[in-house]
Amino acid sequence: MKKNKSSILLTTISVVSALLILFPIVWLILSSFKPSSELFSYPLRLFPKNFTIDHYKSVISGGFFGYIYNSLFLAVVGTIITLAISAMCGYALAIYRDSIKYTNLVFGVFLLGTLIPGETLTISQFSVISFMGLYNNIWGVILPVVTTTTGIFMYRQYYMSVPMSFVEAARIDGASELYIFRKIMLPLAKSTTVTLTLFSVMWRWNDYILPLLVLSDQKKYTIQIAIKNFIGNTGVDWNSILAASVISIIPITVLFMILQKYIVGTDTASGDKG
């Protein structure tokens, strides 16, 4: 009986915390469907009295699909490159750790990437991007960020846990080093790949500083820069920014829901014993 009571209490605390944390987003979404007359007059209501999609229409007619396309391009292409090069690098650092002398040194250099935040290098990174002629070019915001120490680290950690006998056996069978990587070892790291996919799509979709600096032509803006432009010197265009923000949340949330069980763990009601 006592156990049951504490179970109800703890469940209530956790569900209420979760709902409180979710609430600002619910409020944002519900607000985006309210006409201006309801947004800016008291009393406030939770649900819109006169449901409207006018804000969405006006944001979309302002060319928002173009920005979505640019962001999708950045997210998809950036993620494919990140997955490919991180898997290669992390694999090499783990599998050849005993046979190649420099693995730890190379890994140490990559770890600099976590020690020194990119923000402190933005000024000179921007100079390099300009020098390479990538100013106002989508590749100027893709190439500088695709190497992530986190991604390399994740794959390295995974491949450290794979028994070396897998590789040895394949070598004895005469498989080439790259064949072993592509056909045997890469498919094994599926869960790492899924997690990094979500992270990378999220990072690229949400990238802010580099796109803001590098992309000058409005046609090339990503969705974040378009949202930022609703914040003017005189104030915020709330009607548009609410709808635009909601649109920006949708794709990444859908992806998260699809991959959710890999991130937050599957149904754990049975406990994670063992």
Add this chain to the structure above:
Amino acid sequence: MQKRKNRMSHAFWMLIFPSGLLFFVFFIIPLILNIILSFTNYDGWKTMNFIGLSNYQEALTDSRFYSALLKTFIYAIVNLPFKVIIPLLLAVLLTSDKVKFKTFSRTAIYIPVLLSSLVVGITINWMFSQEYGLINFLIQQLGGQPVAWGRQPALATFIISLASTWASTGFYMIIYIGAINNISHDVYEAAEIDGVSAWQRLLKITIPLLMPTTFLVTLLSTVNLLKEYALIQGVTQGGPGTSTTFVIQYIFDKGFNQSLYGYAAAMSVVIMIIFAVIAFIQFKVNEGGEFTK
């Protein structure tokens, strides 16, 4: 044997090459360039003369730089405990056998993590807007006066802090959940048999065993707090006045808005050193932890 060694060496460098090249071009070169620029008066366009240590001398006597730095430190120190403790408590709660609907709660708490810093700022700012914001509406319903959230430095910083913690809680919670799931269940069963209370188990077993994770979360939070930038653009844009202009924004303002690239580069070097020292101290305090294992 030698032939096989060569083949492996060849494969190693081929696999490292793409990451290595991009890392070299967009990280190592900017790092070196940044140090070189810090000794010049580069304006981002044509002028570029070596002026020795002038930028550093200027930075060390720039009271606004100090003020931005000080505000950033206070912001980081005040928020750090919340960034670490809230996710820890939620993780403990959401790994307990007694709690139901865990998947729902975990998912809901993680969703703010998916938002861009800019949209995080906007979402929280919308709730706290002075006129017609939900929070001020509720305050008025309870008989209070509307609060000018954006006009007072302390309140503006509070909203930024709230937004920042809100957006990071789910991420750190998931890190903690992973670590808690890795703790052997036998430890708890033994403790339970010995009659150790749930509260004691948390304080004496779970939290000490989670120290390496707490180190990682503390390190990540510290760095993320010190470099807070995009989120502020969605809330106060550094205002009122310059009261929420933290150090990264100050550097960007100098560099990109005032074209003082050389000076901004020098400040970046100073910040980098500070970041490295902080990471080093935390690393030492934890005697290494598990981070680089």
